[in-house]
Each structure stands twice: as structure tokens, then as C-alpha cells.
Amino acid sequence: MSTPFYVSPQQAMADRAEYARKGIARGRSVVVLTYADGIVFVAENTSRALHKVSEIYDRIAFAAVGRYNEFENLRIGGVRYADLRGYSYDRADVNARGLANVYAQTLGTIFSSTGEKPYEVELIVAEVGKNPGDDQIYRLTPDGSVVDEHSSVAVGGNAESIASYLDQRHEEGLSLPEALKLAVDSLARDPNGGAARTMTPDQLEVAVLDRGRWQQRKFKRLLGTQLARLLEGDASAATDDEAAPAAGEEAAPDAE
């Protein structure tokens, strides 16, 4: 009879963390930062169909890096969770903290269960508040830890160097073009100190949670010419197709 091979719990967990970390480090990064009117999500992503940034609920959005099938599953689970909660209580009762908690429990359980391989994903759940002070950004790591982030965060390949670049330069009250420029600059940097790459709108997936939108759902993708104009610093492009109802008209009553 052979003796079972002993692996210390510390070693087992370290191996799993290392496995997940390697999977995440292979992918390109996503950055999320606050600006004056909300939260902007910028991902390096050439695909128009496979999104790294998506809407979860009225004020909540989701960004992820790592293995697509795993984070896509978590995204769908999050949408179902939010919609079910909003349906059984009220739309106002769905918040990012609750969602981050559920994701943390899910990731944590999978991480420490020996029967399952750890998820190779890192997630960001963000909620735009009524005022800049109420914005919330949570980062979730594959082992189920939740980090309450402030103002800017990066996940993915060179997350650490991007995050420190953002930390040094990000300030409160940036305009959307300024925030976008900072995000793109941080993604385009060469971590080894070489020349920065040039990034075209085709290589970027950009979305905002804009607290100024009159619609109940604050999430909006920035695409095509609108994105190109914003990247050139044209602040007027931010509100281009936001034809709010004229004075005297009522906004569509809240869809429940």
C-alpha cells in the first residue's frame, strides 16, 4: 500500500494562487477609474463581440480579465442575481456591495474546494452613486478576497505597474476625455521602460457608468466616432447622443 503524498495546506493554497495568477497575467489589462460624472471602464480588447466590460444593473457594471468562459459565467450569474433581487424587492435594493459579496463567496468556495480548479479571473464590480463620493469600486481576486478600491484600479497582465502609474496621476474631478486619456496612456505604457505603444479606438473597449444620464440604466458603451472624438479630447462628444427629453416632457416612467 502506498502512502498518500502529503502536501501542506499552505503549499496547496500557494500552488492554486500561483496557478490562477499565471492565468490572469497572460491576458491584457482593464482599467477602471472615476471621473467627474461617473466611472469609466477601459479595456484593451480587439473583439467587438466578446466583451470584457458589461452592464449588470441600473448603476452597476462589471469588468473582468482572465479566462473568458469563467468570467462570462460569473457575469451571467451576476445579472441573474441582480435581476432576481430587483424583481423580488425593488430596483433600489440592488447594490454593488451585495453583488461583490456573492462573487467573493462563489470565488472563495471554488478556490478552496479540492474538487474544482480555481477560476483564473479577476473581477471589478463598480457602482456609480448619485454624488462622486458615493461611487464604489470593488476588485475581486480568484481566492475570493474583496478589495475596496478608491478612484482607480487595474487588473490583468501588468496590473501593478499600471495601477501605480494611475495612482500617481489620477485626481478627483477629471473630465471624461482626461480620464480616458489617462487610462489609455496607462495601458499603452511599456512596463520595461520602452516606448509606449499607440492605441487606436479599434483596440479599445470603453464604457461608462454616467450618473448624468436621465435614463434609469446608467451604463453606456462608447463606440466608433464618438470614442474617437473623445480620445482626441473633444469633451462635447460625451453628451452627443444623450438627447434628454425637452423641458416639459416627462422621462419614461421607471421600468420596473
Added chain:
Amino acid sequence: MEAYLSGTGRLPAAFLKPGSSSFLEFLADHQPELLPGRRTLPAGVQPLEAPHGTTIVSATFDGGVVLAGDRRATMGNIIAQRDIEKVFPADEYSAVGIAGAAGLAVEMVRLFQLELEHYEKIEGTSLSLEGKANRLTTMIRGNLGMAMQGLAVVPMFAGYDLEQGRGRIFTYDVTGGRSEETGFATVGSGSLFAKGSLKKLYRSDLTAEGAATVAIQALYDAADDDSATGGPDLTRRIFPIVSVITEEGFRRLADAEVGELAEAVLGHRLSQPDGPQAPML
């Protein structure tokens, strides 16, 4: 909340199951008791008396469609509510109006709105207008048991078809039978009178404002002859809900706008109580 997170706080398997983009299917799978039509009523009980919503009218115009409803809910001979809302946005390009058991109908609308939004979020694209109309069929069919106990819900669905570039109207029967209407449609207890009125007033070259006026005329005629339909209430400033759906999306007319149209209609009725007269030949 914890009730559906199965103890550990972790998302249950049903949440992470790939495949379905339908919130209804997810609910039927995970928490069927939340579906409005799944509740079983005790057998052999007399039909319940519950508030019922009444008349909804709809008319297309060049470039869109108008969906409007009166504001009365009745329970037998009692007016249960005089400012009920029976016309709702379903999503950005469609609206749904409801007649029948108000409590069930409003819940069905909430679920329908969520169904469309859920699909949009999961798939990243909207359903076609026909697809939306079909989802509503499924929901009405699920309510058949309730309908047989006297709690029928009969909605009307109207929307702007972005592919065909025109407004379209769909009506339903209690079994979920769906039919597309041309020009105009009515549903609810006052629908016969409203339909007669629309027949004489509707023209295919209406503007959005014209279609809204015609809808208000039809609701007035319905209220004139059907006790369960409410007319414009000038003292309380309660006016019908009128929604307009065009290429630009859903828009509910403000009370002030509807009030102006309703006052114009009433003004003419002072001299002609039966409303505008159509030529004999």
C-alpha cells in the same frame, strides 16, 4: 435574499448554468413560486372580486404608434382606483397596455419588462419586435389557469419596428393567441365603443399629435357608454396616459400635453356631445 443563495452565500448552480437568456426560464427553474401565473387558487371557489383595468386603445401613424389607456380600475360597481396606470414602457422601443385583473397584470408587466432587459444584458442585443410579442404570448398562456377563475389578463403590445421602420400593434386573447392589427386596435371593457369611434376617426395619414387626439376621442367615447372606463377628470386633472413610440424611442406625453389635447376634445364636445361627425358617404 439568503433564501435563494442556498446557505453558503455562494451563487447556486442555476445562476451559473449557461444557455438561457430568458429570465422567465431562469425563474421557472429556480423560483417558480415567483411566477404570477403559477399560483393555484383553491378549487370550487366563486370568482374573486378584484380590481379590473379597462380600456386600452392604440393607433399607428406615419413613423410610429400611439398607445393610450384610461385611468379607471373597477371592482364590480365600485371604482377601485381613479388614477391607475395601465400603459407602461416595455423597453426603449415598445410599450404594453393592460386590461383585466389589475394586480396580476401589473406584475406581468414588471416581469415582461425584466424579461426584455435581461435578454438585452445577457445577449448584448435586443429582441426583434416579433420576438418581444412572442415572449408576451408565453406569459399570458402561463396565466390561463387564473383566467379560467375570472382573473384574466389581456394586454396589448405596441412598438416601433426598427427593421421595418414602422409602428406595429399586437393584440392577444386570454389563451395567448396573438394577432397583429393594422391601423388601430382596442382592448378591454370599453373596447367595442372605442373601436367604433376609431373606425370613423382613424386615417392612415395621421401625425403623432393627430393619433394621440384620435386615441383620446376613442377613450372619451368608451367612457361615454361603458361605466368601467373613466373619462378625462378635469377637476382632479387626471388624464388618460398617452405614450408615443417612434424611431427615437418610447415617450410618455406629459400630463400638461395630454391635458391640452383632452381639453380641446372636451371643448368641441360642448357643442357636439357625440363627437366629430364622419361624412355619410
